[in-house]
Amino acid sequence: MTLSGDLLIGGANVRGSAATFAAVNPANGSPMQPSFAGATREQIDQAASLAWDAFPVYKETSLEDRARFLEAIAEGILALGDELVLRAIEETGLPRGRIEGERARTVGQLRLFAKEVRDGAFQELRFDPADADRKPVAKPDLRLRNIALGPVAVFGASNFPLAFSVAGGDTASALAAGCPVIVKAHSAHPGTSALVGKAVVGAVAISGLPRGTFALLFDVGFEVGQTLVADHRIRAVGFTGSRRGGTALMKIASERKQPIPVYAEMSSINPVILYPNALLGRGAEIGKSFAASLTLGAGQFCTNPGLIIAIEGAGLDAFIESAAATLAEAPAQNMLTGGICEAYRKGVARLLAASSVSLISSGKNGTAHQASAALFQTTAAAFLANPELQEEVFGAAGLIVRCHDDSELRRVVESLEGQLTIALHVDAEDVAAASQMIPQLELLAGRLLVNGFGTGVEVSPAMVHGGPYPATSDGRSTSVGTLAIYRFLRPVSYQDFPVGLLPTPLKDVQAAARVQK
Incomplete structure:
Protein backbone atom coordinates (compact mmCIF):
# COMPACT_ATOMS: atom_id res chain seq x y z
CA MET A 1 0.00 0.00 0.00
CA GLY A 16 -3.84 18.27 5.04
CA SER A 17 -3.38 21.99 4.65
CA ALA A 18 -1.44 22.71 7.84
CA ALA A 19 2.27 22.26 8.60
CA THR A 20 4.01 19.18 7.22
CA PHE A 21 6.26 16.78 9.11
CA ALA A 22 7.96 13.43 8.64
CA ALA A 23 8.53 10.44 10.87
CA VAL A 24 12.06 10.11 12.23
CA ASN A 25 13.89 6.81 12.54
CA PRO A 26 14.81 6.73 16.26
CA ALA A 27 17.80 4.47 15.61
CA ASN A 28 19.67 7.04 13.52
CA GLY A 29 17.67 10.27 13.56
CA SER A 30 17.01 10.25 9.83
CA PRO A 31 13.68 11.49 8.41
CA SER A 267 1.62 8.78 34.92
CA SER A 268 2.48 5.96 37.30
CA ILE A 269 5.66 4.73 38.98
CA ASN A 270 4.12 1.34 39.83
CA PRO A 271 5.60 0.64 43.28
CA VAL A 272 6.94 -2.80 44.18
CA ILE A 273 6.86 -3.71 47.88
CA LEU A 274 9.38 -6.38 48.89
CA TYR A 275 8.58 -8.22 52.12
CA PRO A 276 11.38 -9.49 54.40
CA ASN A 277 10.92 -13.25 54.10
CA ALA A 278 10.61 -13.11 50.33
CA LEU A 279 13.85 -11.12 50.23
CA LEU A 280 15.67 -13.50 52.57
CA GLY A 281 14.63 -16.54 50.57
CA ARG A 282 15.04 -15.23 47.04
CA GLY A 283 16.30 -11.65 47.08
CA ALA A 284 18.85 -12.27 44.32
CA GLU A 285 16.26 -13.94 42.11
CA ILE A 286 13.79 -11.09 42.57
CA GLY A 287 16.55 -8.57 41.84
CA LYS A 288 17.36 -10.20 38.53
CA SER A 289 13.69 -10.36 37.53
CA PHE A 290 13.21 -6.74 38.51
CA ALA A 291 16.11 -5.62 36.32
CA ALA A 292 14.66 -7.51 33.37
CA SER A 293 11.26 -5.88 33.87
CA LEU A 294 12.77 -2.41 34.36
CA THR A 295 14.69 -2.56 31.08
CA LEU A 296 12.00 -4.27 28.98
CA GLY A 297 11.36 -2.11 25.95
CA ALA A 298 13.79 0.51 27.31
CA GLY A 299 11.38 0.99 30.19
CA GLN A 300 8.82 2.66 27.94
CA PHE A 301 5.76 1.09 29.53
CA CYS A 302 3.19 2.89 31.63
CA THR A 303 3.40 -0.08 34.03
CA ASN A 304 7.19 -0.01 34.35
CA PRO A 305 8.30 -0.77 37.97
CA GLY A 306 9.95 2.55 38.85
CA LEU A 307 9.87 2.33 42.66
CA ILE A 308 11.04 -0.37 45.06
CA ILE A 309 10.04 -0.15 48.74
CA ALA A 310 11.68 -2.53 51.24
CA ILE A 311 13.00 -2.86 54.78
CA GLU A 312 16.78 -2.82 55.16
CA GLY A 313 18.56 -6.11 55.80
CA ALA A 314 20.55 -8.91 54.23
CA GLY A 315 17.69 -9.81 51.89
CA LEU A 316 17.50 -6.31 50.46
CA ASP A 317 21.28 -6.25 50.08
CA ALA A 318 21.09 -9.47 48.04
CA PHE A 319 18.34 -7.96 45.90
CA ILE A 320 20.38 -4.80 45.24
CA GLU A 321 23.55 -6.71 44.44
CA SER A 322 21.74 -8.90 41.92
CA ALA A 323 19.77 -6.07 40.31
CA ALA A 324 22.88 -3.89 40.07
CA ALA A 325 24.94 -6.63 38.43
CA THR A 326 22.20 -7.39 35.93
CA LEU A 327 21.70 -3.74 35.04
CA ALA A 328 25.44 -3.18 34.60
CA GLU A 329 25.33 -5.65 31.70
CA ALA A 330 22.19 -4.17 30.17
CA PRO A 331 22.85 -2.66 26.74
CA ALA A 332 21.72 0.85 25.94
CA GLN A 333 18.49 0.89 23.95
CA ASN A 334 16.81 3.09 21.39
CA MET A 335 13.94 5.12 22.74
CA LEU A 336 10.83 5.82 20.72
CA THR A 337 11.61 9.45 19.92
CA GLY A 338 14.38 11.95 20.43
CA GLY A 339 12.08 13.92 22.72
CA ILE A 340 11.37 10.91 24.94
CA CYS A 341 15.09 10.12 25.10
CA GLU A 342 15.94 13.69 26.09
CA ALA A 343 13.23 13.74 28.76
CA TYR A 344 14.53 10.46 30.18
CA ARG A 345 18.08 11.81 30.38
CA LYS A 346 16.85 14.92 32.17
CA GLY A 347 14.97 12.75 34.66
CA VAL A 348 18.08 10.68 35.36
CA ALA A 349 20.14 13.85 35.73
CA ARG A 350 17.62 15.19 38.23
CA LEU A 351 18.00 12.09 40.38
CA LEU A 352 21.79 12.23 40.08
CA ALA A 353 21.74 15.82 41.31
CA ALA A 354 19.55 15.08 44.34
CA SER A 355 21.67 15.12 47.50
CA SER A 356 19.53 12.45 49.17
CA VAL A 357 19.80 10.01 46.24
CA SER A 358 22.74 7.83 45.21
CA LEU A 359 23.36 5.90 42.03
CA ILE A 360 23.66 2.12 42.51
CA SER A 361 24.17 0.93 38.97
CA SER A 362 23.80 1.97 35.35
CA GLY A 363 23.69 0.14 32.07
CA LYS A 364 26.18 0.23 29.25
CA ASN A 365 26.65 3.38 27.21
CA GLY A 366 25.28 3.55 23.69
CA THR A 367 24.93 5.92 20.77
CA ALA A 368 23.57 9.46 20.88
CA HIS A 369 20.12 8.05 20.11
CA GLN A 370 20.15 5.48 22.92
CA ALA A 371 19.56 5.57 26.68
CA SER A 372 21.15 3.56 29.47
CA ALA A 373 19.31 2.04 32.42
CA ALA A 374 19.86 3.52 35.89
CA LEU A 375 19.12 2.34 39.43
CA PHE A 376 19.14 4.69 42.42
CA GLN A 377 18.51 4.45 46.15
CA THR A 378 17.35 6.77 48.90
CA THR A 379 16.09 6.58 52.46
CA ALA A 380 12.47 6.56 53.52
CA ALA A 381 12.99 9.83 55.39
CA ALA A 382 14.36 11.53 52.29
CA PHE A 383 11.57 10.14 50.11
CA LEU A 384 8.91 11.41 52.51
CA ALA A 385 10.56 14.83 52.65
CA ASN A 386 10.89 15.22 48.87
CA PRO A 387 7.63 14.71 46.93
CA GLU A 388 9.48 15.28 43.65
CA LEU A 389 11.06 11.83 44.07
CA GLN A 390 7.64 10.44 43.18
CA GLU A 391 7.77 12.03 39.73
CA GLU A 392 7.79 9.51 36.90
CA VAL A 393 10.98 9.11 34.86
CA PHE A 394 9.64 7.50 31.70
CA GLY A 395 12.23 4.90 30.83
CA ALA A 396 14.46 2.32 32.49
CA ALA A 397 15.15 4.20 35.73
CA GLY A 398 14.31 2.81 39.15
CA LEU A 399 14.51 4.14 42.71
CA ILE A 400 14.87 1.95 45.81
CA VAL A 401 13.47 3.36 49.06
CA ARG A 402 15.22 1.83 52.09
CA CYS A 403 13.00 1.66 55.19
CA HIS A 404 14.12 1.01 58.79
CA ASP A 405 11.04 -0.98 59.76
CA ASP A 406 7.47 -1.86 58.84
CA SER A 407 6.13 1.36 60.33
CA GLU A 408 8.34 3.46 58.08
CA LEU A 409 7.44 1.30 55.08
CA ARG A 410 3.75 1.92 55.74
CA ARG A 411 4.32 5.69 55.94
CA VAL A 412 6.05 5.58 52.55
CA VAL A 413 3.13 3.68 51.04
CA GLU A 414 0.63 6.11 52.57
CA SER A 415 2.45 9.01 50.90
CA LEU A 416 2.04 7.61 47.39
CA GLU A 417 -0.09 9.10 44.64
CA GLY A 418 -2.55 7.02 42.61
CA GLN A 419 -0.96 4.22 40.58
CA LEU A 420 -1.81 1.84 37.76
CA THR A 421 -0.22 -1.12 39.53
CA ILE A 422 1.30 -2.08 42.86
CA ALA A 423 3.19 -5.37 43.19
CA LEU A 424 3.89 -7.34 46.35
CA HIS A 425 6.63 -9.93 46.68
CA VAL A 426 5.82 -12.27 49.54
CA ASP A 427 6.51 -15.73 50.88
CA ALA A 428 4.12 -17.67 53.13
CA GLU A 429 5.55 -16.02 56.25
CA ASP A 430 4.83 -12.55 54.83
CA VAL A 431 1.15 -13.08 54.11
CA ALA A 432 -0.11 -11.91 57.50
CA ALA A 433 1.80 -8.62 57.28
CA ALA A 434 0.90 -8.08 53.64
CA SER A 435 -2.80 -8.72 54.25
CA GLN A 436 -2.91 -5.74 56.60
CA MET A 437 -1.67 -3.54 53.76
CA ILE A 438 -4.22 -4.63 51.13
CA PRO A 439 -7.03 -2.21 52.12
CA GLN A 440 -4.61 0.71 51.74
CA LEU A 441 -3.28 -0.58 48.42
CA GLU A 442 -6.81 -0.97 47.04
CA LEU A 443 -7.23 2.79 47.48
CA LEU A 444 -4.02 3.51 45.58
CA ALA A 445 -4.05 1.34 42.45
CA GLY A 446 -6.28 -0.27 39.85
CA ARG A 447 -4.34 -3.54 39.75
CA LEU A 448 -2.60 -5.36 42.59
CA LEU A 449 -0.33 -8.31 41.83
CA VAL A 450 1.74 -10.77 43.81
CA ASN A 451 5.25 -12.06 43.03
CA GLY A 452 5.45 -10.40 39.65
CA PHE A 453 5.79 -7.04 37.93
CA GLY A 454 3.11 -4.99 36.22
CA THR A 455 4.70 -4.75 32.77
CA GLY A 456 2.44 -7.44 31.30
CA VAL A 457 -1.16 -6.24 30.86
CA GLU A 458 -3.44 -9.13 29.92
CA VAL A 459 -6.36 -8.18 27.67
CA SER A 460 -9.11 -9.82 29.69
CA PRO A 461 -12.65 -9.22 30.96
CA ALA A 462 -11.13 -9.16 34.47
CA MET A 463 -8.33 -6.66 33.75
CA VAL A 464 -8.20 -3.12 35.13
CA HIS A 465 -5.73 -0.78 33.49
CA GLY A 466 -6.47 2.39 35.39
CA GLY A 467 -6.20 3.84 38.85
CA PRO A 468 -6.74 6.91 41.02
CA TYR A 469 -5.41 10.27 39.84
CA PRO A 470 -2.77 10.95 38.53
CA ALA A 471 -2.49 7.43 37.11
CA THR A 472 -5.72 8.23 35.27
CA SER A 473 -8.21 11.05 35.17
Missing part, protein backbone atom coordinates in the same frame (compact mmCIF):
# COMPACT_ATOMS: atom_id res chain seq x y z
CA THR A 2 1.41 3.38 -1.01
CA LEU A 3 1.61 5.89 1.82
CA SER A 4 0.37 9.31 0.72
CA GLY A 5 0.68 11.29 3.96
CA ASP A 6 -3.00 12.24 3.71
CA LEU A 7 -5.71 12.59 6.31
CA LEU A 8 -8.60 10.13 6.22
CA ILE A 9 -11.93 11.97 6.33
CA GLY A 10 -15.24 10.59 5.16
CA GLY A 11 -13.58 7.46 3.84
CA ALA A 12 -11.36 9.43 1.46
CA ASN A 13 -7.77 10.63 1.30
CA VAL A 14 -7.66 14.37 2.04
CA ARG A 15 -4.41 16.29 1.86
CA MET A 32 11.40 9.07 6.59
CA GLN A 33 9.13 9.44 3.59
CA PRO A 34 6.47 10.49 2.87
CA SER A 35 5.75 13.81 4.52
CA PHE A 36 2.48 14.15 6.41
CA ALA A 37 0.40 17.30 6.53
CA GLY A 38 -1.58 18.42 9.55
CA ALA A 39 -5.30 19.11 9.56
CA THR A 40 -6.69 22.63 9.53
CA ARG A 41 -9.63 23.79 11.63
CA GLU A 42 -11.84 23.46 8.55
CA GLN A 43 -10.77 19.84 8.06
CA ILE A 44 -11.30 19.06 11.75
CA ASP A 45 -14.77 20.59 11.43
CA GLN A 46 -15.47 18.38 8.41
CA ALA A 47 -14.44 15.23 10.28
CA ALA A 48 -16.51 16.20 13.35
CA SER A 49 -19.55 17.05 11.21
CA LEU A 50 -19.42 13.70 9.42
CA ALA A 51 -18.98 11.87 12.74
CA TRP A 52 -21.99 13.66 14.20
CA ASP A 53 -24.08 12.79 11.14
CA ALA A 54 -22.96 9.16 11.37
CA PHE A 55 -23.73 8.84 15.07
CA PRO A 56 -27.53 8.33 15.05
CA VAL A 57 -27.17 5.65 12.38
CA TYR A 58 -24.12 3.88 13.75
CA LYS A 59 -25.31 3.74 17.36
CA GLU A 60 -28.43 1.82 16.28
CA THR A 61 -26.65 -0.73 14.10
CA SER A 62 -27.50 -4.28 15.04
CA LEU A 63 -25.14 -5.96 17.46
CA GLU A 64 -24.23 -8.53 14.84
CA ASP A 65 -23.36 -5.88 12.24
CA ARG A 66 -21.26 -3.97 14.76
CA ALA A 67 -19.43 -7.14 15.81
CA ARG A 68 -18.69 -8.02 12.19
CA PHE A 69 -17.35 -4.51 11.64
CA LEU A 70 -14.84 -4.92 14.48
CA GLU A 71 -13.81 -8.28 13.08
CA ALA A 72 -13.40 -6.73 9.63
CA ILE A 73 -10.97 -4.18 11.11
CA ALA A 74 -8.97 -7.05 12.65
CA GLU A 75 -8.84 -8.89 9.33
CA GLY A 76 -7.81 -5.71 7.53
CA ILE A 77 -4.90 -5.17 9.91
CA LEU A 78 -3.71 -8.74 9.43
CA ALA A 79 -4.00 -8.35 5.66
CA LEU A 80 -1.40 -5.56 5.76
CA GLY A 81 1.16 -8.26 6.54
CA ASP A 82 4.83 -7.36 6.71
CA GLU A 83 4.25 -3.90 5.30
CA LEU A 84 2.78 -2.83 8.62
CA VAL A 85 5.38 -4.66 10.70
CA LEU A 86 8.37 -3.21 8.82
CA ARG A 87 7.03 0.34 8.87
CA ALA A 88 6.35 0.12 12.61
CA ILE A 89 9.86 -1.21 13.25
CA GLU A 90 11.40 1.62 11.25
CA GLU A 91 9.33 4.33 12.93
CA THR A 92 9.73 3.09 16.52
CA GLY A 93 13.02 1.18 16.69
CA LEU A 94 11.14 -1.65 18.40
CA PRO A 95 12.11 -5.24 17.50
CA ARG A 96 10.02 -7.42 15.20
CA GLY A 97 8.86 -9.68 18.03
CA ARG A 98 7.46 -6.72 19.96
CA ILE A 99 5.63 -5.34 16.92
CA GLU A 100 4.20 -8.71 15.93
CA GLY A 101 3.10 -9.31 19.51
CA GLU A 102 1.45 -5.90 19.64
CA ARG A 103 -0.32 -6.56 16.34
CA ALA A 104 -1.67 -9.81 17.77
CA ARG A 105 -2.86 -7.95 20.86
CA THR A 106 -4.57 -5.29 18.73
CA VAL A 107 -6.37 -7.88 16.65
CA GLY A 108 -7.25 -9.83 19.80
CA GLN A 109 -8.76 -6.73 21.42
CA LEU A 110 -10.97 -6.10 18.41
CA ARG A 111 -12.18 -9.68 18.39
CA LEU A 112 -12.77 -9.61 22.14
CA PHE A 113 -14.96 -6.53 21.79
CA ALA A 114 -16.80 -8.15 18.89
CA LYS A 115 -17.66 -10.99 21.27
CA GLU A 116 -18.71 -8.48 23.93
CA VAL A 117 -20.99 -6.72 21.45
CA ARG A 118 -22.64 -9.96 20.34
CA ASP A 119 -23.28 -10.89 23.97
CA GLY A 120 -25.13 -7.60 24.42
CA ALA A 121 -24.88 -7.50 28.22
CA PHE A 122 -23.23 -4.07 28.07
CA GLN A 123 -26.62 -2.61 27.12
CA GLU A 124 -27.80 -3.32 30.69
CA LEU A 125 -31.39 -3.83 29.51
CA ARG A 126 -33.81 -3.50 32.44
CA PHE A 127 -37.59 -3.81 32.58
CA ASP A 128 -39.78 -2.80 35.48
CA PRO A 129 -43.44 -3.40 34.48
CA ALA A 130 -46.32 -1.06 35.20
CA ASP A 131 -48.80 -1.74 37.98
CA ALA A 132 -52.02 0.25 37.53
CA ASP A 133 -53.45 -1.13 40.77
CA ARG A 134 -50.60 0.00 43.01
CA LYS A 135 -51.78 2.35 45.78
CA PRO A 136 -51.67 5.20 46.46
CA VAL A 137 -50.04 5.94 43.05
CA ALA A 138 -50.04 3.73 39.98
CA LYS A 139 -46.60 2.40 39.00
CA PRO A 140 -45.30 3.43 35.55
CA ASP A 141 -43.74 1.14 32.96
CA LEU A 142 -39.95 1.68 33.04
CA ARG A 143 -37.33 0.31 30.70
CA LEU A 144 -33.63 1.14 30.67
CA ARG A 145 -30.69 0.67 28.35
CA ASN A 146 -27.19 2.07 27.90
CA ILE A 147 -26.66 4.17 24.79
CA ALA A 148 -23.50 5.45 23.13
CA LEU A 149 -22.28 8.89 24.21
CA GLY A 150 -21.50 10.22 20.74
CA PRO A 151 -18.37 10.81 18.65
CA VAL A 152 -15.15 10.10 20.54
CA ALA A 153 -11.72 11.71 20.04
CA VAL A 154 -8.91 9.20 20.51
CA PHE A 155 -5.25 10.15 20.89
CA GLY A 156 -2.65 7.65 19.67
CA ALA A 157 0.04 6.82 22.24
CA SER A 158 3.76 7.17 21.60
CA ASN A 159 4.80 3.88 23.20
CA PHE A 160 2.25 1.53 21.62
CA PRO A 161 2.03 2.20 17.86
CA LEU A 162 -0.69 -0.43 17.46
CA ALA A 163 -2.34 -1.54 20.72
CA PHE A 164 -2.93 2.01 22.06
CA SER A 165 -3.14 3.78 18.74
CA VAL A 166 -5.40 4.08 15.70
CA ALA A 167 -7.27 0.78 16.19
CA GLY A 168 -6.18 0.17 19.78
CA GLY A 169 -8.18 -0.30 22.94
CA ASP A 170 -9.77 3.17 23.07
CA THR A 171 -10.93 2.98 19.46
CA ALA A 172 -12.11 -0.63 19.74
CA SER A 173 -14.13 0.02 22.91
CA ALA A 174 -15.66 3.26 21.57
CA LEU A 175 -16.69 1.62 18.30
CA ALA A 176 -18.06 -1.34 20.25
CA ALA A 177 -20.19 1.05 22.29
CA GLY A 178 -21.65 2.57 19.12
CA CYS A 179 -19.55 5.75 18.98
CA PRO A 180 -17.92 7.10 15.80
CA VAL A 181 -14.22 7.75 16.35
CA ILE A 182 -11.85 10.49 15.22
CA VAL A 183 -8.22 9.56 15.89
CA LYS A 184 -5.47 12.11 16.30
CA ALA A 185 -2.46 10.04 15.24
CA HIS A 186 0.81 10.30 17.15
CA SER A 187 3.41 12.17 15.12
CA ALA A 188 6.11 9.63 16.02
CA HIS A 189 4.61 6.87 13.86
CA PRO A 190 2.38 8.45 11.19
CA GLY A 191 3.06 5.79 8.55
CA THR A 192 2.03 2.99 10.89
CA SER A 193 -1.06 5.00 11.80
CA ALA A 194 -1.96 5.62 8.16
CA LEU A 195 -1.72 1.94 7.28
CA VAL A 196 -4.00 0.92 10.16
CA GLY A 197 -6.31 3.83 9.39
CA LYS A 198 -6.73 2.51 5.85
CA ALA A 199 -7.70 -0.88 7.28
CA VAL A 200 -10.39 0.76 9.43
CA VAL A 201 -11.71 2.81 6.51
CA GLY A 202 -11.84 -0.36 4.42
CA ALA A 203 -13.86 -2.10 7.13
CA VAL A 204 -16.29 0.86 7.27
CA ALA A 205 -16.88 0.52 3.52
CA ILE A 206 -17.20 -3.28 3.57
CA SER A 207 -19.68 -3.06 6.43
CA GLY A 208 -21.83 -0.45 4.71
CA LEU A 209 -21.51 2.00 7.60
CA PRO A 210 -21.76 5.81 7.39
CA ARG A 211 -18.55 7.31 6.06
CA GLY A 212 -18.17 9.50 9.15
CA THR A 213 -17.87 6.46 11.43
CA PHE A 214 -14.08 6.87 11.44
CA ALA A 215 -11.52 9.57 10.64
CA LEU A 216 -7.75 9.90 11.03
CA LEU A 217 -6.08 13.29 11.51
CA PHE A 218 -2.42 14.30 11.72
CA ASP A 219 -0.72 17.19 13.46
CA VAL A 220 2.84 17.99 14.44
CA GLY A 221 1.70 20.08 17.42
CA PHE A 222 -1.29 20.40 19.73
CA GLU A 223 -3.87 22.35 17.74
CA VAL A 224 -5.73 19.39 16.25
CA GLY A 225 -6.10 17.68 19.62
CA GLN A 226 -7.15 20.82 21.44
CA THR A 227 -9.65 21.74 18.73
CA LEU A 228 -11.16 18.27 18.73
CA VAL A 229 -11.68 18.23 22.49
CA ALA A 230 -13.31 21.67 22.36
CA ASP A 231 -15.65 20.75 19.49
CA HIS A 232 -19.28 20.53 20.65
CA ARG A 233 -19.85 17.35 18.63
CA ILE A 234 -17.16 15.38 20.44
CA ARG A 235 -18.69 13.71 23.51
CA ALA A 236 -15.75 11.86 25.10
CA VAL A 237 -11.97 11.56 24.87
CA GLY A 238 -9.57 8.62 25.12
CA PHE A 239 -5.96 9.60 25.83
CA THR A 240 -2.73 7.84 26.76
CA GLY A 241 0.29 10.03 27.47
CA SER A 242 1.86 12.43 29.91
CA ARG A 243 0.25 14.01 32.96
CA ARG A 244 0.82 17.41 31.42
CA GLY A 245 -0.97 16.43 28.22
CA GLY A 246 -3.83 14.70 29.98
CA THR A 247 -4.53 17.53 32.41
CA ALA A 248 -4.43 20.06 29.56
CA LEU A 249 -7.16 18.14 27.74
CA MET A 250 -9.15 17.76 30.96
CA LYS A 251 -9.07 21.55 31.39
CA ILE A 252 -10.34 22.15 27.86
CA ALA A 253 -13.11 19.58 28.30
CA SER A 254 -14.22 21.02 31.65
CA GLU A 255 -14.45 24.56 30.25
CA ARG A 256 -16.79 23.65 27.41
CA LYS A 257 -20.40 24.78 27.49
CA GLN A 258 -21.18 21.07 27.83
CA PRO A 259 -18.23 19.46 29.67
CA ILE A 260 -17.33 15.95 28.56
CA PRO A 261 -15.43 13.05 30.15
CA VAL A 262 -11.73 12.69 29.38
CA TYR A 263 -10.43 9.19 30.03
CA ALA A 264 -6.72 9.92 30.32
CA GLU A 265 -4.08 7.42 31.32
CA MET A 266 -1.19 9.54 32.48
CA ASP A 474 -11.03 8.74 36.31
CA GLY A 475 -10.10 5.88 38.61
CA ARG A 476 -13.50 4.22 38.11
CA SER A 477 -12.60 3.12 34.60
CA THR A 478 -10.18 0.93 32.66
CA SER A 479 -8.63 1.32 29.21
CA VAL A 480 -7.91 -2.41 28.83
CA GLY A 481 -10.42 -5.25 28.97
CA THR A 482 -14.11 -5.42 28.18
CA LEU A 483 -15.11 -3.05 30.99
CA ALA A 484 -13.55 -0.30 28.85
CA ILE A 485 -16.75 -0.15 26.80
CA TYR A 486 -18.63 1.44 29.72
CA ARG A 487 -16.56 4.63 29.43
CA PHE A 488 -18.48 5.50 26.28
CA LEU A 489 -22.02 4.65 27.39
CA ARG A 490 -24.70 6.31 29.49
CA PRO A 491 -28.05 5.00 30.79
CA VAL A 492 -31.41 6.21 29.50
CA SER A 493 -34.76 5.31 31.07
CA TYR A 494 -37.96 5.13 28.97
CA GLN A 495 -41.20 5.67 30.92
CA ASP A 496 -44.63 4.60 29.64
CA PHE A 497 -43.45 4.35 26.03
CA PRO A 498 -45.79 2.69 23.54
CA VAL A 499 -44.07 -0.22 21.81
CA GLY A 500 -43.88 1.67 18.53
CA LEU A 501 -41.71 4.36 20.11
CA LEU A 502 -39.36 2.05 22.00
CA PRO A 503 -35.81 1.36 20.79
CA THR A 504 -35.60 -2.11 19.29
CA PRO A 505 -33.66 -3.71 22.19
CA LEU A 506 -36.42 -2.71 24.65
CA LYS A 507 -39.38 -3.90 22.61
CA ASP A 508 -38.88 -7.52 23.65
CA VAL A 509 -40.39 -7.33 27.13
CA GLN A 510 -39.78 -10.99 27.91
CA ALA A 511 -36.11 -10.81 26.94
CA ALA A 512 -35.63 -7.65 28.96
CA ALA A 513 -37.36 -9.23 31.93
CA ARG A 514 -35.01 -12.20 31.75
CA VAL A 515 -32.04 -9.84 31.82
CA GLN A 516 -33.50 -8.08 34.86
CA LYS A 517 -33.89 -11.37 36.72
